[in-house]
Structure formats: structure tokens, C-alpha cells
Amino acid sequence: MELSELEKLVQAGEVDTVIVGFTDLYGRLMGKRCDAEFFLEEVARDGTHGCDYLLTAD
Numbered sequence: 001m002e003l004s005e006l007e008k009l010v011q012a013g014e015v016d017t018v019i020v021g022f023t024d025l026y027g028r029l030m031g032k033r034c035d036a037e038f039f040l041e042e043v044a045r046d047g048t049h050g051c052d053y054l055l056t057a058d
Contacts, residue, residue: 003040003044006018006036006039006040007040010036010037010040015036016035016036017033017034017035017036018033018034018035018036018039018043019031019032019033019034020032020033020034020039020043020048020050022050022054022055024054024055024056025055025056030050030054030055031050031054032048034048
């Protein structure tokens with residue numbers, strides 16, 4: 001999805017949360033949920049932290 005499409009969906013009230021994630025060693029989705037407006041204002045531009053621990057935790 002393009003960022004411009006996400007912006008439109010957020011403005012229309014159709015998206016309120018963005019999941020930022022990656023898979024761990026077992027294929028499970030790990031990460032965090034971000035408020036959609038915060039994602040657009042901060043995370044899309046500057047990125048976010050993903051702890052190395054999430055890649056190895058069992």
C-alpha cells in the first residue's frame with residue numbers, strides 16, 4: 001500500500017491503527033501497534049525501534 005493511500009484511509013476514518021511488525025524465527029508476527037495518525041506523522045518518516053530480543057525470544 002502506498003503511503004498516500006494510507007493517508008486517505010486514515011482521513012476517512014477507515015484506519016485507526018497500523019501494525020508495524022516482522023516475523024521471528026518461528027514465523028510469528030512480532031512488533032507493535034501504532035495510532036494511525038502517529039504512524040503517518042512520525043513512524044513513516046523516522047522509523048521505529050524493534051528490539052533484537054523479539055527475534056530470539058521463545
